[in-house]
Structures are given as C-alpha cells and as structure tokens.
Amino acid sequence: MERLSEVARQEQFLSVLSREEAAARFRAAVPHATLPAETVLLAEALGRVLAEDIASPIDVPPFDRSLVDGFAVRAADTESAREGSPVRLGLNAEILACGTAPNLAVAPGTATPIATGGVIPRGADAVVMVEATEFLGDAAGPAIEVARASNPGQFVGYTGADMALGETVLRRGVRFTAREIGMLAACGLDRVPVVRRPRVAVLSTGDELMAPGALLRPGAIYDSNGAIVAASVAENGGVALPGGIVADDEASLETAIRESLETADLVVLSGGTSKGAGDVSHRILSRLGEPGILVHGVALKPGKPLCLAAVGTKAIVVLPGFPTSAMFTFHEFVVPLVRALAGLPPREEASVEARVPQRVPSELGRMEFVMASLSRTGDGLVALPLPKGSGSVTAFSQADGFFPVPANRAGLEAGEAVTVSRLGAGVKPPDLTIVGSHCLGLDRVVGLLADRGYRARTIWVGSAGGLAALKRGECDLTAMHLLDPESGRYNAPFLAPEMRLAPGWRRMQGVVFRAGDPRFAGRRAAEAVAALAGDAETVMVNRNTGSGTRLLIDGLLEGGRPAGYWNQPRSHNAVAAAVAQGRADWGVAIEGVARAYGLGFLPLTEEHYDLAYRAERANEPGLAVFLALLAEPETRVALRELGFATGAGD
Amino acid sequence: MERLSEVARQEQFLSVLSREEAAARFRAAVPHATLPAETVLLAEALGRVLAEDIASPIDVPPFDRSLVDGFAVRAADTESAREGSPVRLGLNAEILACGTAPNLAVAPGTATPIATGGVIPRGADAVVMVEATEFLGDAAGPAIEVARASNPGQFVGYTGADMALGETVLRRGVRFTAREIGMLAACGLDRVPVVRRPRVAVLSTGDELMAPGALLRPGAIYDSNGAIVAASVAENGGVALPGGIVADDEASLETAIRESLETADLVVLSGGTSKGAGDVSHRILSRLGEPGILVHGVALKPGKPLCLAAVGTKAIVVLPGFPTSAMFTFHEFVVPLVRALAGLPPREEASVEARVPQRVPSELGRMEFVMASLSRTGDGLVALPLPKGSGSVTAFSQADGFFPVPANRAGLEAGEAVTVSRLGAGVKPPDLTIVGSHCLGLDRVVGLLADRGYRARTIWVGSAGGLAALKRGECDLTAMHLLDPESGRYNAPFLAPEMRLAPGWRRMQGVVFRAGDPRFAGRRAAEAVAALAGDAETVMVNRNTGSGTRLLIDGLLEGGRPAGYWNQPRSHNAVAAAVAQGRADWGVAIEGVARAYGLGFLPLTEEHYDLAYRAERANEPGLAVFLALLAEPETRVALRELGFATGAGD
Known part of the structure; x- marks a missing residue:
C-alpha cells in the first residue's frame, strides 16, 4: 500500500511542460554539438x-588528357584540312597508352597516337578522333590524313578541371x-x-521484462524498447551500447546508470516513468550530480511521462515504458540530440519537383540523364544542368541529383517541370549558389559562412560563365576577375544595370616558369615574354577566352602568337601543371598557385577578384549573411593570411 | 599501330541497343530474383x-493487462457509484506488480491493486485508475471508495490485441x-x-590506375570507380568484394574474372569498354561460357559503351571507365539487379502529402502525433488514423508514418491536408488495404497474393469496424463474419447497396475450455452452457459487441448473463488465452485457435468468413487480382489444409 500512497507525492514532481519549453531546457543543459x-x-x-x-x-585529372582514342596534334596544323583536301601528319614514334608519360614532343606537322586518358604531349593542343583519320603506311613512313580542322582544346580534358x-x-x-x-x-x-559516432547506452527497466529468445514466464513480457531504441540509434548515426534489462530496484538501476555514464555520451532508459515506478528513477537521477532532473512531464501525446536529466553535460533520458510513447518521445528528444552529436542534418526527401531554367538539348532516340544542381527561387526549385562532362567525378558531388530527358524528345523547353532524383541521402539545396571563377580565398570565406550555419554551393565555370549565369538568374553570386582593356578597370564595367558588385580582394598575377629556368630567372616579366615570344623552342600555355587572365596575356603579347598559344586551359592550376610537367615553359597564373607547384614567379599586376549579385536578391538570407561576412575584420584577416591583398584604396 | 587498326573490327560488335532492349536481354539471361x-x-x-x-x-500482450496504475474490479460492482455516493470495495491481499502472476480472484465487492502492465486477475473485467479512488484503511480492513462507474474493459489491454x-x-x-x-x-x-546479401565482385581495370593512398606516378590517375561501385553496392543491399585494380592484359583480367565468378553472385568491372581497350574484355567474355556477351553498346548518355554479359546465370557487367558514365550505367543496370537479388523494392520518399478522411479529434494545448496508414484513392493519398493505442508495437508496423495535430488545434477536419512523415525507409503504400476481422486463412491468401507481386496491408478492427471503414471508402476489402439473427444468414444482409460479397470460407466455432475440465468434457456445447450459466464459480469470457461471435454467444445464452459476461475482449485469441490462463473457464472461439492453445472444443456452428468490397473498385489492379486469386483451386487447397471449409453448397 505504501507504493500506492506515494502517488500523490509523485504527482507533485510531474509538472507538465510544453514540448518547446522541455526542448529549450534540455538544449540549454546538454550541448547539441558535433563530437570530435x-x-x-x-x-x-x-x-x-x-x-x-x-x-x-x-x-x-593530374595532367591534360585525351578524352578519346585518337591522335594528339597541333590544331593549327589542321586549319586548312577539308573533305577532299586532307592534311597529312607524320606519326611520332611513340604510342601514348593510358598510364604512360610522353617522351616526345609533337613538332609542327606531326601527330602522336594517344588512347583515351593518355597524357597530352608537349606541343599538342588538340586530339583528333581515330575515326576521323586515314592511316597511311607508305614509303615516307607512318602518317595519318585528317580531313577536318580541329579546334584548340578539342577532346582535351585539362588538368584540375x-x-x-x-x-x-x-x-x-x-x-x-x-x-x-x-x-x-x-x-x-x-x-x-x-x-566520432555518439555512443548511446540503452537500458530497459521493469521486473516484467524478459529478453527475446528466453522462455516467457507467466505475467512477463518481452522487452521490445531495448531493440527499437538500439536500432533507432544506429539509424540516426549513433552506436548503441546495449545494456539489456535492469531490475527495477534502486541499487541495480543506479549501478547500471553510473556504469553507462562512464562509457556513453548519452544514456537512454525505457520504462520506469509511470506513476507507480517513476519514483525510483526520479530518486536516482536526483542524486547523480548537477544539474539532475531537467524535465519530468511533457505535453505530448503519446509520451507525457518523459523524464529528461543531465549529469554534467551528459544527458540521461527516461522514456515511457509503452512502445509507442517511448518511440515518439525518442524521436522528439533523443533523435535530434543523437543527430546533432553525430553531426547529421535533418532528413530530406528522395526526389523533388523542379523546373529547368533554360532549354536542355538532347539527342532524339536515346534517353539522356542530366546532372543537375538545385537552387531555390521565389518560384520554387530550379534544376540547373551541370556543365561538366562524363569524365567528371565531382559532377556527382556538385549535383543534387539527375533528371531524364526521354528518348522520344529532342530536348526539354525552358520552364518545363522535371522530377529530380536525389543522389544519396541527406542532401539539401544550399542557402547560396556561387558560380564563377575559383579562388582559395573564396573557399575560405565559404568555410566561414558554413561556421555561421549557411551552406553554399560553388560551381567553377570561369568569370564570364558566372556572369552569364547571374544574368539568367541561376545563381546568387558570381565570383569574377575580368579586366576591361579600355578602362583598365576590373569587373565593374561588365555588370548589367540590375547587378551590384561587392568588393572582394586582390591576387598578384605573374609569369610562372620552372624554378631555375635560365630563360626567365632574374628577369622582369614583360622583358622575358618579349624576348622569348619569337623562340620556337619556348612553348607557352595560354588561358581560355573570357578569362581575366587571357586579357592580361593578350595585352602582354601585343598581338603575338608564340608556340603553345592555342593551348588554352581554363584554370590557374592547369597552367601551372602544364609548366611543372614540361608540356609548356611559361604561362600566367596567380602567385599562390605558382607557390603550390614550386614554380618561379615574375609579378605582373594585381587582379581584382570581386563578387557580383543581383540587387533584388540582396536581402535573401544566405546572400545577406555572405555580404555582411565579406566586410568583417575576421574575414579580411583570414584572406591576408592566405596572401591576398584586401582593404580600401585598391 | 595494330591496336588502332582494330578499331574498325571492334565497331562491328558495338551494335547499340535501346535501353529497354538492353534491359530485356539482360533480364532474360540473368534472373532478377531474390537470393536464398x-x-x-x-x-x-x-x-x-x-x-x-x-x-x-x-x-x-501475452495476457489481459492493466493500462494504468489502479485497481482491478468487476465493472458491475461500480455500476451504482456516483459522486457523493461512492461504492466501497474491499482490497484483496495481493498487489499485482508488473511481471507477477495473480493468485487470487476478484470476488464480487472486492478489488486488487494493480500496476500498469500487471496481469488482470480472474473475475475482474475493468481497472479503476488510482487517482479516481479514495484509500480507506479502517477497522473493516483495507478498502477503496470509487465515485464513478466503470465500463467493462476499461483500462484493460486484451491478450493478443x-x-x-x-x-x-x-x-x-x-x-x-x-x-x-x-x-x-x-x-x-x-x-x-x-x-542473403548479394556478393558483388568489384574490379577496376586500366594500366593508368593506382589505388588511393599510393604515390601517383606521372601519367597515372587514382581509381575512383572501384570505391564508388563498392559503396553503391552497399547502399543497395549488397556486399562488395573489392578486387582492386587488375592490369589491362588478357591473362590477368581473365584470371581475375574467373576467380570472382567463383565467389561472387555478380561481377562488376569498370574500364575496358572504350574502343581502344574494349577488345580485351570482349575476347575474354566471349569465351568464359554461355550465354556470353548479351549487350555491347546502349543508347544512353552518358554510358554508351556498356557491356552486359553472363556465364550461366551470373552476370558480368563491364562499365565504361569514365566515372559519370560508369555511375549512370551502374544505376540503370546493376542497381536493379543488386536490389532484386537482395529482395529490395525500389525507393520512395521520406514524407508525403495526404488528406485525412474523417475528423481527427485532439486535445487543445498539446501537440498530438497520430499514427496513420496511407491508402491510394482516385483522389490522391489518404492518411487513415490507426485505431491502436500507445501500448502497441504494431502501431509502428502497420503505420506508414505519422502526422502532427498542432497544439493550438482541437483537431483536424475531414479532408484537411497533412504531411505524413514516413517511418523508416523502403516503405511504400500497399496495393490493397484490408480492414476487418483477422483469420489465419486470410494470412495465407495474402501470402499467395504477395507471391504474385501485390502487397496488402491488413488492419484488424473486427467485422463491424471493417464494414464501417469500407462504407467510408478507407479500404479496398473488408474481412467479415457477421451473423444476422433474424435471417440466420452471414454477412450478405449487412452490405450496403454499393457493396459486393466475395465468398470466402467457413470456420467451425465452438465452446472452448481447459482440456479435461469435467464440467465440459464429453458434453454437447449447448447442453454444457445451459447447465453452467447459473453457476457463480464458472466464469465465462465473452466477445465484444459487433463481433459475429458475440451474436452467437448471445443466442446461446438466451438473455442470461453469467459471471464473466462483461469480460469482452476483441479476438478469438484473447478468449482462448483467458481460458488457458485460468482467468475464465469457457468462451466461444474457432477450432484452429482452440487447437493452438491446447484447449478442449465443443463444436457449435460454422461461421462464414467472407470478403466485401465496393462494386466501383472491383477493377482496381490489387483488388481484381485478389478476387481472382480467391477463386483459384490452389487457394482453396491451401485453405483446406489449414482446416477451413470451402466450396459450393456452404
């Protein structure tokens, strides 16, 4: 009878809180922060x-490589090739299979056989597919005939792309x-x-419980909460430490909880909160240490008699004994904690509806899968087809998913709805999409943004591509460094009226060369370039049209087109790699990249790397936070540590 | 040069098929069937x-149990209790804690203290919550006062519910x-x-490949397809057997493939399908055994040079070397096979929109989670709130998910939209929803339906509840056995005009008793019941109002209400368990259940168990297949093996 007469006393500590109030107390006492x-x-x-x-x-890829089976050539050699008047190219005595480094350069008028994935040799700037050639094995030695002109960069996958x-x-x-x-x-x-995965001790208490597999005695039931909680912990990124069934007496329960606290990050006990039994766990939790019991009773159905406690910053959660009550309270209070400790975000769906913002061309007669990144607009989700080809690993990473273009369609029209199948789980649309030119400084700023809880997607397509994407409304921010030769100013002259420029930072550009190369060492950049531009043995590497660096190079060459001019990769890294690997002797890149590849560096000019956005989107949360962050002293310090120039009077 | 001149020959075997044609050939040669x-x-x-x-x-639960802390009583004893004129019940000298079997019966005018989860003792048919009682410890011995009448079954969770x-x-x-x-x-x-999880050998081939972690030599790249394929296999229910990188020569590759075929259920090779290298794997696959190469070239972008082969019924898939091509072809052809071998269905989303078909009451001031099952209608998904309480484990299983009723709402109105959060993964709405009375025979038919690829959800709420659900359009089929006392006919008299009856089978009902009980052994059912109905020491167990069996019992008792009449569980199993465990001495159940509990059985009459549906839904695929299946000889044989009577002239 004593037990029953205690009910009145127990009622007094079961003071029911709202779900929000309970969650707030729990979060205040127990850090919901990622483990080490x-x-x-x-x-x-x-x-x-x-x-x-x-x-x-x-x-x-770690080098410029061929995307097809064929021949590495100089595009300029094929310029006059026509159907009926082919160009003949002598074959060099080397076959560039996959995995072998080239030994011979492609001299004018020659070609080297190359397999898909093979390294583009020095001198070459394009690949001709084997199907587009005729093999000639005549007295003049092995040769091919090419009946169509190749563009520079054709079938070349550039380093670091x-x-x-x-x-x-x-x-x-x-x-x-x-x-x-x-x-x-x-x-x-x-x-x-x-x-590290959170370790969650899982205990069940109740004298009526028996472990599955045992023979059930009269009046007993099998413990199912232990198994459900353990499996749910695993489903949410934790490791369950199964503690089994603990007898419903104070000494056993206290020992079990104390032992669990030693090894676990969190203790989950089920049973023992009903009014007839709750006093036992209540008494134990009251004396284990500060802060003790945080919440006992929550306005949830089912799940009212939930008890939340903490010792130090370790949580002890006592779930109600009935399975459904136990699972709802587990999902409301334990799952968020386990996921937070495990560093996991909330879940999202496996497929979503979106619109395509532009026409998506596709070949009639075959189904095409298009990789896409998702972007939120005022008008729902937009699926942006990604620019990367099938050789790309990151296409899978930048993509949120893919959509099919059916075989009986020659493409999709702008605005058409598609169902995007998500790739993997746990992916959600970013808060901010940045398209444009890559910079290690921007990587750093995006990291600081992540610390503030905002996730940015970055897609590197170069300054001009980023500006076009911003014009079409496909991104929030364009990272750019475009020089206007007429005004000598960076970036601002290129903006449309609806765009605004946020000042970024400056990067020193210069001529890069293999350290110690006597043709460059100790000279000034312009002087060296002027002296070597006419030397057939000195091969340069250029940049793609539309890049800020290309404008700088064209200014430097003053109309000259030295050997290697048509080799036009899309990034500072590809330029540096071409020089480091001997495919070229010089190019223009930024100082940080030259340093990373161990190259010599002759400074030219400071390039302005700024961020452009559309005025009407300035107050959208992700963008607003980014713009504010850009101006913070912490950000400027971080950028200067990376070697970038910041501040007024640029 | 030899290698390049082979291109023309290779082109001839790269005959590109449509995706559908390729899939059809692959499925025809390689069984997409669940492993043992x-x-x-x-x-x-x-x-x-x-x-x-x-x-x-x-x-x-394995016994009738209390859902609250309180007192086990006879509901009839509390019938006259009112505020101001309470009923006094003497306390029996036993406290029914969890996990202990009762020793004393609850005699008229008495009560036994019982904890949540405690076993309901013989004689009792309801529980009074401890808060609704006053404890009296006077000279007449311990007692309680109850100031409100209890309904039979109040706070009782019945066996097998x-x-x-x-x-x-x-x-x-x-x-x-x-x-x-x-x-x-x-x-x-x-x-x-x-x-068993499908074992998938994962090989990468190409002389340019190196394993991650090694130092990259010039011209080489790291193998990423091996890692992606292995992880994707695990994501889709398989076990990857990582075979690493195999040199691109015929002997090494053939050895690796042959060894893989010995241990794996499926071999996935990436690389080696491009025109320059495809001939090696092609030659090997052509001589490994019948049927050999099935498909080489598919109209997919990316992914055209895919090669599908088989040796016996084991598949060998050669993915293109470029990562994106490899992954798309993997998802199109390998994922379906791995999932089929693993017995997995296609994926579905994590939350869905649905409507509630009826008003969902909820208490103002607390958020309520409602377990729901999903059902497809012509008008989108409907979320049916599930009838089971918080003591239920299966609520989680029958539920597709749950939706919240916000704290500031006193309920949701019929037709209101809710977002149903799915429970777990891989759950999809069933093809057919059956609501009504449970029968082992129906379990068997549903199993045969599953063999035909149709999944049924079953919810057991009794015949009357099932009929109400069918009337409201919440299910496709109602399983019922309701006797119309006036006509003496089963089921048909209860149907609304829009309903049709599919004849099911017949189950013998009878009086069940503990084997050897001399009060019943050797007597006829009606005779035994008539003789014992007036005996206060012989306790019966009844069935719930609305059940077919209850009508049969009421007919048998001819208006009498023997001891135990108010104990009214909802299933044959709960009746049999109450008798087997001594809480009652007799009840009415079907023969199969009596046998399962080792009880004596006195036959009464054959009950007709039929299936009702709405005429306008008869052609919906799941229902149409079920109705056809019901009439098949195979089904009738299976039902007779379980002891049910089938066939014409019922």
Whole structure:
C-alpha cells in the first residue's frame, strides 16, 4: 500500500511542460554539438560524417588528357584540312597508352597516337578522333590524313578541371555516400577524418521484462524498447551500447546508470516513468550530480511521462515504458540530440519537383540523364544542368541529383517541370549558389559562412560563365576577375544595370616558369615574354577566352602568337601543371598557385577578384549573411593570411 | 599501330541497343530474383530483408493487462457509484506488480491493486485508475471508495490485441528498420531469416590506375570507380568484394574474372569498354561460357559503351571507365539487379502529402502525433488514423508514418491536408488495404497474393469496424463474419447497396475450455452452457459487441448473463488465452485457435468468413487480382489444409 500512497507525492514532481519549453531546457543543459573527429579508412566511411573540410591534395585529372582514342596534334596544323583536301601528319614514334608519360614532343606537322586518358604531349593542343583519320603506311613512313580542322582544346580534358590542387572539394558535415567516397578516392585519399559516432547506452527497466529468445514466464513480457531504441540509434548515426534489462530496484538501476555514464555520451532508459515506478528513477537521477532532473512531464501525446536529466553535460533520458510513447518521445528528444552529436542534418526527401531554367538539348532516340544542381527561387526549385562532362567525378558531388530527358524528345523547353532524383541521402539545396571563377580565398570565406550555419554551393565555370549565369538568374553570386582593356578597370564595367558588385580582394598575377629556368630567372616579366615570344623552342600555355587572365596575356603579347598559344586551359592550376610537367615553359597564373607547384614567379599586376549579385536578391538570407561576412575584420584577416591583398584604396 | 587498326573490327560488335532492349536481354539471361535465406541475430538485422513470413509465436500482450496504475474490479460492482455516493470495495491481499502472476480472484465487492502492465486477475473485467479512488484503511480492513462507474474493459489491454499467436506479423520482403526489429523482439524472437546479401565482385581495370593512398606516378590517375561501385553496392543491399585494380592484359583480367565468378553472385568491372581497350574484355567474355556477351553498346548518355554479359546465370557487367558514365550505367543496370537479388523494392520518399478522411479529434494545448496508414484513392493519398493505442508495437508496423495535430488545434477536419512523415525507409503504400476481422486463412491468401507481386496491408478492427471503414471508402476489402439473427444468414444482409460479397470460407466455432475440465468434457456445447450459466464459480469470457461471435454467444445464452459476461475482449485469441490462463473457464472461439492453445472444443456452428468490397473498385489492379486469386483451386487447397471449409453448397 505504501507504493500506492506515494502517488500523490509523485504527482507533485510531474509538472507538465510544453514540448518547446522541455526542448529549450534540455538544449540549454546538454550541448547539441558535433563530437570530435576520428580517422577511418575511406572504404569504411559510408554513412559517416566528414569532420573537416577536405582540400584536394592533387589536380584531378593530374595532367591534360585525351578524352578519346585518337591522335594528339597541333590544331593549327589542321586549319586548312577539308573533305577532299586532307592534311597529312607524320606519326611520332611513340604510342601514348593510358598510364604512360610522353617522351616526345609533337613538332609542327606531326601527330602522336594517344588512347583515351593518355597524357597530352608537349606541343599538342588538340586530339583528333581515330575515326576521323586515314592511316597511311607508305614509303615516307607512318602518317595519318585528317580531313577536318580541329579546334584548340578539342577532346582535351585539362588538368584540375574536375578538382584543383588546394580546392576545397568536400566540406565538414557532409554524410558520406558513394559519391563522396568516389571523390576522395579520385584525389588519392584512403583515410578520412569523420565525426566520432555518439555512443548511446540503452537500458530497459521493469521486473516484467524478459529478453527475446528466453522462455516467457507467466505475467512477463518481452522487452521490445531495448531493440527499437538500439536500432533507432544506429539509424540516426549513433552506436548503441546495449545494456539489456535492469531490475527495477534502486541499487541495480543506479549501478547500471553510473556504469553507462562512464562509457556513453548519452544514456537512454525505457520504462520506469509511470506513476507507480517513476519514483525510483526520479530518486536516482536526483542524486547523480548537477544539474539532475531537467524535465519530468511533457505535453505530448503519446509520451507525457518523459523524464529528461543531465549529469554534467551528459544527458540521461527516461522514456515511457509503452512502445509507442517511448518511440515518439525518442524521436522528439533523443533523435535530434543523437543527430546533432553525430553531426547529421535533418532528413530530406528522395526526389523533388523542379523546373529547368533554360532549354536542355538532347539527342532524339536515346534517353539522356542530366546532372543537375538545385537552387531555390521565389518560384520554387530550379534544376540547373551541370556543365561538366562524363569524365567528371565531382559532377556527382556538385549535383543534387539527375533528371531524364526521354528518348522520344529532342530536348526539354525552358520552364518545363522535371522530377529530380536525389543522389544519396541527406542532401539539401544550399542557402547560396556561387558560380564563377575559383579562388582559395573564396573557399575560405565559404568555410566561414558554413561556421555561421549557411551552406553554399560553388560551381567553377570561369568569370564570364558566372556572369552569364547571374544574368539568367541561376545563381546568387558570381565570383569574377575580368579586366576591361579600355578602362583598365576590373569587373565593374561588365555588370548589367540590375547587378551590384561587392568588393572582394586582390591576387598578384605573374609569369610562372620552372624554378631555375635560365630563360626567365632574374628577369622582369614583360622583358622575358618579349624576348622569348619569337623562340620556337619556348612553348607557352595560354588561358581560355573570357578569362581575366587571357586579357592580361593578350595585352602582354601585343598581338603575338608564340608556340603553345592555342593551348588554352581554363584554370590557374592547369597552367601551372602544364609548366611543372614540361608540356609548356611559361604561362600566367596567380602567385599562390605558382607557390603550390614550386614554380618561379615574375609579378605582373594585381587582379581584382570581386563578387557580383543581383540587387533584388540582396536581402535573401544566405546572400545577406555572405555580404555582411565579406566586410568583417575576421574575414579580411583570414584572406591576408592566405596572401591576398584586401582593404580600401585598391 | 595494330591496336588502332582494330578499331574498325571492334565497331562491328558495338551494335547499340535501346535501353529497354538492353534491359530485356539482360533480364532474360540473368534472373532478377531474390537470393536464398540465412539466419542472423535480430540485433544485427537492421537494413536486412526478411526472407520468410513471420507468424507470431505468442500473443502480444501475452495476457489481459492493466493500462494504468489502479485497481482491478468487476465493472458491475461500480455500476451504482456516483459522486457523493461512492461504492466501497474491499482490497484483496495481493498487489499485482508488473511481471507477477495473480493468485487470487476478484470476488464480487472486492478489488486488487494493480500496476500498469500487471496481469488482470480472474473475475475482474475493468481497472479503476488510482487517482479516481479514495484509500480507506479502517477497522473493516483495507478498502477503496470509487465515485464513478466503470465500463467493462476499461483500462484493460486484451491478450493478443497487438499481435495474436499465429498471426502473420511481418511478410517476406520487408526491410528491417527499428520498428520491425521492435515487433519481432516483442514477440520474443532473437533470430530472423533474412535474404542473403548479394556478393558483388568489384574490379577496376586500366594500366593508368593506382589505388588511393599510393604515390601517383606521372601519367597515372587514382581509381575512383572501384570505391564508388563498392559503396553503391552497399547502399543497395549488397556486399562488395573489392578486387582492386587488375592490369589491362588478357591473362590477368581473365584470371581475375574467373576467380570472382567463383565467389561472387555478380561481377562488376569498370574500364575496358572504350574502343581502344574494349577488345580485351570482349575476347575474354566471349569465351568464359554461355550465354556470353548479351549487350555491347546502349543508347544512353552518358554510358554508351556498356557491356552486359553472363556465364550461366551470373552476370558480368563491364562499365565504361569514365566515372559519370560508369555511375549512370551502374544505376540503370546493376542497381536493379543488386536490389532484386537482395529482395529490395525500389525507393520512395521520406514524407508525403495526404488528406485525412474523417475528423481527427485532439486535445487543445498539446501537440498530438497520430499514427496513420496511407491508402491510394482516385483522389490522391489518404492518411487513415490507426485505431491502436500507445501500448502497441504494431502501431509502428502497420503505420506508414505519422502526422502532427498542432497544439493550438482541437483537431483536424475531414479532408484537411497533412504531411505524413514516413517511418523508416523502403516503405511504400500497399496495393490493397484490408480492414476487418483477422483469420489465419486470410494470412495465407495474402501470402499467395504477395507471391504474385501485390502487397496488402491488413488492419484488424473486427467485422463491424471493417464494414464501417469500407462504407467510408478507407479500404479496398473488408474481412467479415457477421451473423444476422433474424435471417440466420452471414454477412450478405449487412452490405450496403454499393457493396459486393466475395465468398470466402467457413470456420467451425465452438465452446472452448481447459482440456479435461469435467464440467465440459464429453458434453454437447449447448447442453454444457445451459447447465453452467447459473453457476457463480464458472466464469465465462465473452466477445465484444459487433463481433459475429458475440451474436452467437448471445443466442446461446438466451438473455442470461453469467459471471464473466462483461469480460469482452476483441479476438478469438484473447478468449482462448483467458481460458488457458485460468482467468475464465469457457468462451466461444474457432477450432484452429482452440487447437493452438491446447484447449478442449465443443463444436457449435460454422461461421462464414467472407470478403466485401465496393462494386466501383472491383477493377482496381490489387483488388481484381485478389478476387481472382480467391477463386483459384490452389487457394482453396491451401485453405483446406489449414482446416477451413470451402466450396459450393456452404
């Protein structure tokens, strides 16, 4: 009878709180923060959460490579080729299979056989597909005939086009799916830092409970909460430490809870909160240590008699004994904590509806899958087709998913609705989409933005491509460094009336060369270029049309087109790699990249790297936070540490 | 040069097929069928696929139990209790804590203290909450005062209400989430038969490839396809057998493929399909055995040079080397095969929009979560609130998910839209929803339906509840056995004009009693009941109002109300358990259940168990297949094996 007469007393501590009030007290006492990192093998990282930002230790691909089976040529040699009047190119005595480095340069009038994935040799700037050639094995030696002109860069995959050395390729907080594992494998990592999984002790209490598999005695039931809680912990990124069934007496329960607190990050006990039994766990939790019981009773149905407690910053949650009550309270209070400790975001769906913002061309007669990134607009989700080709690993990473263009359609029209299948789980649309030119400084700013809880998607297509995307409304921000030769000013002259410029930082550009090369060492940049522009043995590497650097190079060459002019990769990294690997002798790149490749550097001029946006979007949350962040002293300090110039009077 | 001159020859075997044609050839040669079973510990079953239907080996709960802390009483004793004129009940000298079996019966005018989850003692048919009583410790001995009348069955959870002994509780093909693990734990299973995971050998080929972690030599790249494919296999229910990088020569590759075929269910090779290298794998696959190469070239972008082959019924898939091409072709051709071998269905989303078909009452001031099952209608998804309470484990299993009723709403109106959060993954709305009365025969028919690829959801609420659900359009089929006392006919008299009856089968009903009880043994049913109806020491167990069996019992008792009449559980199993466990001495149940509990059986009459549906839905696929199946000879044979009577002239 004593037990029953205690009910009145127990009622007094069961003071029911609202769900919000209970959650607030719980969060105030127990940090819902990500646990520290541990290192695991990449092959075991599936489902784990990345603990640190990962910068690629190499360029991917690590060299300029052929995208087809064919012949490496100089595009200029094929300029006059026509059907009926082909150009003859003598074959060099080397076959560039996959995995072998070239030994011979492609001299004017020659070609070198190359396999898909083979390294583009020095001198070559394009590849002709084998199907577009005729083999000639005559007295003059092996040769091919080419009946069509090639553009420079044709069938060439440039160094770093997929991932550039030093580029942040994955950000902390990402949950590993197959595609993240593939990306890190592609850049050569076999170990990764992941968030340690929260260890959750799972105890069941009640004298009526028996473990599954045992023979049930009269009046007893099988413990199901223990199994459900353990499995739910695993489903939410934790590791369950199954503690089994604890007898419903004070001594056993206290021992079990104390032992669990030693090894676990969180203790979940089910049973023992009903009015007839709650006093036992209540008494124990009251004396384990500060702050003790935080909440006992929540306005939830089912689940009212939930008890939340903490010792230090470790939580102890006592779930109601009935399974449905236990699971709802578990999902309301324990799942958010486990996911927060595990570094996991809330869930999202597996497919979403979106519109395509532009016409998507496709070949009639075959189904085409288009990789797309998702972007929120005032008018719902937009699926942006991604520019990367099928050789790309990151296409999978930048993509939120893909949509099909049916075989019986020659493409989709702008504004048409598509169903985007998400790739992997746990992916959600970013708060901010940045399209344009890559910079390590921007990687750093995006990292600071992530610290403030905003996730940015970055797509590197160059300054001009970024500006076009901004014009079409496909991104929030364009990262650019375009020089207007007439005014000598960067960026501002290129903006449309609806665009605004946020000042970024400045990067020193210069001529890069292999350290110690006597043709360059000790000279001034303009002087060296002027002296070597006419030398057939000195091969340059150019940049793509539309890039700010290309304008700088064209200014430097004053109309000259030295050997290598038609080799026009799209990034500072590809330029530096071409020089470092001997495919070229000089090019123009920024100082930080020259340093990363161990190259010599002759300074030219400071390039302005700024951020453009559309005026009407300035108050959207992600963009507003980014713009404010850009002006903060902390950001300027971080940029200067990376070697960039910031501040007024630029 | 030899290699290049082979291109023309290779082109001839790269005859490009449509995606559909390629899939058809692949499926024709390689069975896309579930692998055999293996047994694992329940605690390790998360994510695995159940290989066999599971029938519960016990009733859950295994006895009639109290849902609150309070006193077990006879409801009839409290009939006159009013505020101001309470009823006094003497306390029996036993406290029914959880996990202990009662020793004393509740005689008229007495009550026994009982904890939540305690076993309801013989004689009692209701529980009074402790808060609704006053404790009297006077000279006449311990007693309570009750100031309000209790209904029979109040705060009683009946035996088997959650899962009944012999009931099919999980069907093969289910992927284990926390809730399925909890269900099987609740019915005492600690080992489960699951589909063996398909073993997928993952090989990468190409002389340019190096394993992540190694130092990259010039011209080489890191293998990322191996890691992506292995992780994707794991994401889709398979086990990857990483075979690493194989040199691109015929002997090494052939050895690796042959060794893989010995241990793996499927071999996935990436690289080696481009025109320069494809001939090596083509030559090997052509001589490994019949049927050899099935497809080489598919009209997919990216992914054209895919090669599909088989040796015996084992598939060998050669993916293109470029990552995006490899992943699209993997998702199109390998994922469906891996999922089929693993017994997994296609994926679905994590939350869906649905309407509530009826008003959902809720208490103002607290947020309520409502478990719901989803049902497809012509007008979109409908979320049916589930009838089970918070003591239920299966609520989690029958539910597709749950939706919240906000704290500031006193309920939702019929037709209102809700967002249903799915529980676990891999759940999809069923093809057919059956609501009504449970029968082992129906479990069997639903199993045969599953063999034909149609999934039925079953919700057991009794015949009358099922009929009401059918009237409201919430289910496709109602399983019923209602006797019309006036006409003496089953089921048909209860149908509304828009309903049709599909004849089911017949089940023998009779009086059940503990084997050897001399009060029943050797007598005829009606004779025994008539003789014992007036005996205060002989306690019966009744059935709930609205059940077919209740009508039969009322007919048998001819207006009499013997001791135990107010004990009115909802199932044959609960009746049999009450008799087997001594809480009652007799009741009426079907023959199969009597046999399962080892009870004596005196036959009464054959009950007709039929299926009702709405005429306008007869042609919906799931229902049409079910109705056709019901009439098939195979089904009738299976039902007769279970002891049911079928056939014409019923």
